[in-house]
Amino acid sequence: MNIRVFVVDDHTVVRSGVRAEVGDLVDIVGEAGDVQAAITGIRDVEPDVVLLDVHLPDGGGRAILDAVAPTHPHIRFLALSVSDAAEDVLAVIRGGAHGYVTKAISGPELYEAITRVHAGDAYFSPRLAGFVLDAFRGTAPPGMDPELDLLTPRERDVLRLVAVGYTYKEVGARLSISARTVETHAAAVLRKLRLSNRRELSRWATARRLI
Amino acid sequence: MCRARRWHRTCSARDDGAVSPRWLVALGFVGLVLVVWLSWAIGHTPAPGPVVMFSSVVAVLGLAVGPWLILVGRRLVRSAAGGPAGVIFSRSLVFAAIIGFGGPILAIVALDEPYSPTLVMVSTAISGLLALVGGIVLPWGYLLTRTITKERAARVRAEERAAVAAHLHDSVLQALTVIQKRTEEPEVRRLARGTERELRAWLYGIPASGDFTGGVTAVAEEIEDRYDVVVELVTVGTCPLDPPATAVLGAIREALTNAATHAGVRRVSVFTETTDTELLALIRDRGRGFDPSVHTGPDRRGVADSIVGRMAQHGGSAVIRSAPGEGTEVELRMSP
Numbered sequence: 001m002n003i004r005v006f007v008v009d010d011h012t013v014v015r016s017g018v019r020a021e022v023g024d025l026v027d028i029v030g031e032a033g034d035v036q037a038a039i040t041g042i043r044d045v046e047p048d049v050v051l052l053d054v055h056l057p058d059g060g061g062r063a064i065l066d067a068v069a070p071t072h073p074h075i076r077f078l079a080l081s082v083s084d085a086a087e088d089v090l091a092v093i094r095g096g097a098h099g100y101v102t103k104a105i106s107g108p109e110l111y112e113a114i115t116r117v118h119a120g121d122a123y124f125s126p127r128l129a130g131f132v133l134d135a136f137r138g139t140a141p142p143g144m145d146p147e148l149d150l151l152t153p154r155e156r157d158v159l160r161l162v163a164v165g166y167t168y169k170e171v172g173a174r175l176s177i178s179a180r181t182v183e184t185h186a187a188a189v190l191r192k193l194r195l196s197n198r199r200e201l202s203r204w205a206t207a208r209r210l211i
Numbered sequence: 212m213c214r215a216r217r218w219h220r221t222c223s224a225r226d227d228g229a230v231s232p233r234w235l236v237a238l239g240f241v242g243l244v245l246v247v248w249l250s251w252a253i254g255h256t257p258a259p260g261p262v263v264m265f266s267s268v269v270a271v272l273g274l275a276v277g278p279w280l281i282l283v284g285r286r287l288v289r290s291a292a293g294g295p296a297g298v299i300f301s302r303s304l305v306f307a308a309i310i311g312f313g314g315p316i317l318a319i320v321a322l323d324e325p326y327s328p329t330l331v332m333v334s335t336a337i338s339g340l341l342a343l344v345g346g347i348v349l350p351w352g353y354l355l356t357r358t359i360t361k362e363r364a365a366r367v368r369a370e371e372r373a374a375v376a377a378h379l380h381d382s383v384l385q386a387l388t389v390i391q392k393r394t395e396e397p398e399v400r401r402l403a404r405g406t407e408r409e410l411r412a413w414l415y416g417i418p419a420s421g422d423f424t425g426g427v428t429a430v431a432e433e434i435e436d437r438y439d440v441v442v443e444l445v446t447v448g449t450c451p452l453d454p455p456a457t458a459v460l461g462a463i464r465e466a467l468t469n470a471a472t473h474a475g476v477r478r479v480s481v482f483t484e485t486t487d488t489e490l491l492a493l494i495r496d497r498g499r500g501f502d503p504s505v506h507t508g509p510d511r512r513g514v515a516d517s518i519v520g521r522m523a524q525h526g527g528s529a530v531i532r533s534a535p536g537e538g539t540e541v542e543l544r545m546s547p
Contacts (some may be wrong), residue, residue, distance in 0.1 A: 010378065011385050055381055057374065082384040085415060104388050126480065130445035133484065137448060163445040164493040164540075165480035 003118050006047035007031040008038040008064060009080065010056050014103060018051060021107035026114060035059050039067045047075060049118050052097060054081035054088050065095040076117045086131045094194050099123030112167065121183050122190035129163040132193060151189060158185045232285075235278040242275030265315065265331055272339040279347045280304070286354055296353035303345020311338030380414055397439045404435060423456045423490070424449035427483050430464045434479075438471035441478045448485035455525040455545050459490055462521045462529060466494040466541040469515075474498020474539065490527075492543040500533045518543075 005026045007015050010033045019028055030045045032038035035058045042050055042064070050068075052061040061079060068075065077097040081089065082104075089100050098117040101110065102125055116123040124132070136151045151159070154175075161171045168186070172179040249271045258264060287297050314334020387410070390403040424446045431442040450456055463481065470479045476498040483492045503515065515531050518541065522529040527545035 011382055013382075013385055013389060017389060055377065057378065082381055082388060103385060104392070106392075126443060126445050126482070130447055130482070133447045137486070160482060160484065160491070160493065163447075164482040164495045165443060165478075165497075166495070 002027045003049055003114060004029045004045070004047045005114060006038075006042055006045060006050045008033075008042075008050060008056070008061070009053040010034060011053075014053070014080070017103075018110070022111050022114065025111050035063050038064050042068050042075065043072070046072065049076045049078060049114050051080050051114075052077050052092070054079050054092050054100075060088075061092050061097070062095045065092065065097065069096040076120070078113055078117045078123065086134070089128060089131060090135065090193070093128070093190070098190070099125070100128040101125045102127055116168075122186040124159065124162050124186060124189075126163045126165055129159040132189060133159050133163065135193070151192065155185050155189050158182055159189065162186075230281075232282060235282050238274065239278035239282075242271065242273075242278065245271040246275045265335075268332065268335050269311075272335065276339055276342045276347070280342060283347050283350050283354075287350060290354065290357075294353075296350040299345050299353075300350045303341055303349075307338045307342040307346065310334050310341065314338070380410065384410060391441070401436060401439060404441070408432065421452065422449045423452055423460065423485060424483070426452055426456075426460045427463060427481065427492075430460060430467065431481060434464070434467045434471055438468075439477070440471045442467065443478060443480045445481070446483045450485045450490065450547070453547070455527065455547060456490060458521050458525045459492055459527065459543055459545050462518045462541075462543050463492055463494060465518045465521070466543075469518075470494065470496040470498065470539060473501075488546065490543075490545045490547065492541075494541040494543075495538065497538040500535050500537045500539055502535055503531055503533055 003026045005022075005028050007018050007028060008031070009015050009018075012033070015031045015033075026049075029047050030041045032041045035056055038056075050064075052064060054061045056064075061077075065077060069077070077092075079089065079092040079097040079100040080103060081100070082102065093100060098120070099113055099122055101113050101123070105113070105125070113123045113125075133151075133156065157175060158171055161174055162168075166174065168182040169179045172182045175182075249268065259267075283300065287300055311334065314337075315331045318330040318334075384407060387403045387407040391400050391407070394400055394403070427446060428444065431444045434440065435442050452460070463483075467479060467481065470476075474496040476496055479494065479496045481492070481494050483490070485491075518531070519529045522543055522545065525545060527543065529544075530542040531539065532542070533539040
């Protein structure tokens with residue numbers, strides 16, 4: 001059975017674009033262009049995966065996550081955006097999305113991302129991998145649990161290869177580890193991203209914007 | 212244009228002829244000081260003759276109220292329709308004038324007694340008070356609140372406009388992405404790519420030029436434009452463009468040129484990371500690939516050598532991983 005996908009984007013061109021790219025591979029069971037319609041629609045059809053635009057009028061993708069994710073934990077969210085603002089992207093990940101892709105993504109890559117997120121794995125686009133490496137740079141500030149706030153060297157290696165466009169399978173082959181281990185590393189990074197000190201991350205995001 | 216300019220000049224010339232607001236404020240304060248002095252003098256010095264008394268009271272009150280009246284009047288004129296403030300202003304002045312002149316005239320002409328100092332003083336004081344409240348305080352307060360309301364409305368409008376602009380920017384970026392994905396015309400692609408780059412730079416800030424990341428961004432754009440490929444660039448951290456960093460930049464350019472001309476694909480990925488201990492760059496394509504052990508390939512090995520040579524000169528290393536049909540990855544490492 002195909003994965004049931006719900007598309008939330010305020011640009012019709014994106015919704016029709018997603019249909020054109022992956023419409024044959026997944027079942028697109030609904031779409032919405034604003035926050036309220038999205039919340040009602042998602043609760044109605046209970047899709048497997050929601051493709052979620054980061055920037056929406058009336059609260060953005062984050063508002064939808066906050067409304068739906070607690071009551072429907074089996075629905076997975078994949079963030080989709082043309083935006084380059086790191087803090088917006090990280091906010092959606094921290095809000096519960098399992099991955100982030102840019103809208104320039106090709107059809108096969110988007111399908112791969114949907115499949116991964118549906119399986120409960122984390123999906124990092126090259127850009128998100130870069131954001132994460134940037135967010136976890138340097139050493140942990142005093143008073144914080146270093147286990148929680150720093151990436152292991154292996155996790156960094158994985159993210160670097162993802163940042164230059166490798167798939168998980170290719171990352172595994174390149175580092176001589178199994179694809180399953182790569183997935184485990186990605187899941188660990190996602191968990192650290194959600195648990196890490198909120199203030200640290202937002203300070204980093206602000207500083208980055210000022211550069 | 213010329214005419215409008217000349218008109219403007221005569222206009223400002225006339226303004227220059229009028230008393231400047233600064234002088235009016237100074238005069239007004241002098242008047243207020245005199246009011247204090249006068250009220251002290253009335254209580255503590257023997258009363259002078261009625262004429263001296265009356266004219267000094269009128270002069271002091273005029274000096275204390277007049278300048279402020281002129282200031283408020285000018286603001287009412289400048290803000291065009293003064294609305295209720297204008298009505299209050301003009302009526303108060305009329306009543307103030309009637310009471311101010313009417314009281315003394317009544318006292319001198321109509322009453323039997325030759326002179327009633329109380330009536331004169333009371334009518335003058337009422338007139339001054341009326342001018343103060345109706346001509347200055349109320350209109351001023353009205354103008355002030357209206358300015359605040361206007362500013363608030365302007366802020367709300369600006370916020371709305373920003374929200375619309377954010378949506379529009381997203382739409383334009385979206386359209387440019389779709390154009391690049393679907394068109395087969397290199398020139399159209401280049402145009403869309405260039406426009407997207409400019410819009411992004413404006414929206415999210417241009418990377419500081421002169422440092423390593425700025426240099427990599429410039430090289431990526433140059434390769435995109437020259438060879439009609441997409442360079443997917445992810446950068447983490449940056450550092451100054453010292454000689455080793457410049458060498459890495461040169462090697463990245465070589466690797467990108469190599470990929471753009473030989474790999475046969477339209478997409479190349481670049482990742483750079485700068486830490487305190489190391490500068491790392493990965494350049495990767497999913498193109499044709501080649502056998503790194505063969506020296507006599509069509510100038511591939513030569514390019515590879517020049518990348519390795521550049522890095523080695525500054526104590527860095529370059530590893531080139533490739534196999535026919537499996538794409539190419541160039542890994543550059545340099546310790547500062």
